[in-house]
Amino acid sequence: MIYSITLNPALDHIIETDGFNIGETNYYSQDYTVIGGKGINVSIVLNSLKANVLSTGIMGEKNKNPFIQKFDEVNLKNKFFFFDGNTRTNFKIKNLNKNEETEINGIGIIKELKLLNDLKDFLSSNLEKDDIVIASGSLPNGVPTNIYKEIGDICNSKEATFILDTSKIQMIEGIKSKPFLIKPNIEEICEILNIPFKEYNFSEIEKMIMELKTMGAKNVLLSMGSKGSYFFSENGDKYKVGIAKGKLVNSVGSGDSMIAGFAYGLYKKLDIIKTLKYGAAAGGATAFTQWLAQKEDIEPLIETISVEKI
Structure with a gap:
């Protein structure tokens, strides 16, 4: 079983315009809303790959319907804990003429900290040996920064595999639980290690x-x-992973899809080469689609991915 945790989900309101200028009145031709949150993205991709996955976390009661409707539509198992309020909304403005995207993201606030205990109790009661737990994304205001460490400790006590994809102080705290995998970029590593962000x-x-x-x-x-990416394994092996070839449509969710593809490889007990190929293929497939990649988008790309041991 795979559990994907989202503590700060969002409704992404996407606005498409043929021109956008700061400080001026702008007009747009199309807008739409999709559900978001890194862990939710991970679970949707894993569900499309036919993995046994459950999406869990915390969200607002007042605007939960778009999430529940999408979960029902794609037949995704879910168990969220609801607070009395709204899940945050992110605004993404796409300037189609310049291929530019401006994001205005909500922070999110949770005041009902009992829900965190409910979530931890749920994990403690349901996790089994060799389950996979993926905790992804930012934390809303009001949530202690050590929450991912606490979740990781629960995974360790149950002999479950813990994957952590976050940044900032919550990564510094969460990494203390010795997660099986983290997926940073260079900028995030520099932030964690408190060193200058530059080319290394x-x-x-x-x-x-x-x-x-x-x-x-x-x-x-x-x-x-x-x-592409590099994989540095626990045993000291290093791999260089290439990228899928295709036309970039939307990079949002590509990193989450990479985590999903990698977790799928673990779930299916594939070798590390095939697991890395699934990760890169899933990340690329999402970048080539308007939202999140489906199984039929991912699998044709798998054998096009190069993986070299270095």
Whole structure:
């Protein structure tokens, strides 16, 4: 069983315009709303791949319907804990003429901290040995920054595999639980290690990865955007992973899809080469679609991904 946790979901309101200028009156041709949140994205992609996945976390009671409707539509198992209020809304303005996107993201606020205990109790009661737990995304205001560490500790006590995809102080705290996998980019690593964000050579990156492992990470999947990714395994092996070829449509959710593809490889007990290919294929397939990739988008790309042990 795979559990995907989202503590700060969002409704993404996307506005498409042929021109956008700050400080001026702008007009748009089309707008639409999709459900969001990194863990929710992960669970939707895993569900499309036919994994046994349950999406859980915390969200607002007052605007839960778009989430529940989408879960029902794609037949995704879910168990959320609801607070009396609204889930945050993110606004994404796409300037189609310049291929630019401006994001205005809500922070999210949770005052009912009892819900965190409800979620932890749910995990403690249901997790079994070798289950996979994926905790993804930011934290809303009011949630303690050590919540991911607490979730990781529960996973350890149940002998479940913990994957953590977050940043900032919640990653610094969460990594103390020794997650099986983290998926940072260079900027996020610099933030974690409190060093300048700039271009680093591979030798310097290796030293940064070793420091992350010293802090608790077992395996590190380093996202390098259009340059692909690197995987630094627990046993010291290193792999360079290529990217899928296609036309970029929407990069939102691509990193979440990569996590989903990797987790699917673990779930199916695939070897590390095939697991990394699934991750890269899922990330690329989502980048080539308007929302999140489906199984039929992902699988044709798998054998096009290069994976080289270095």
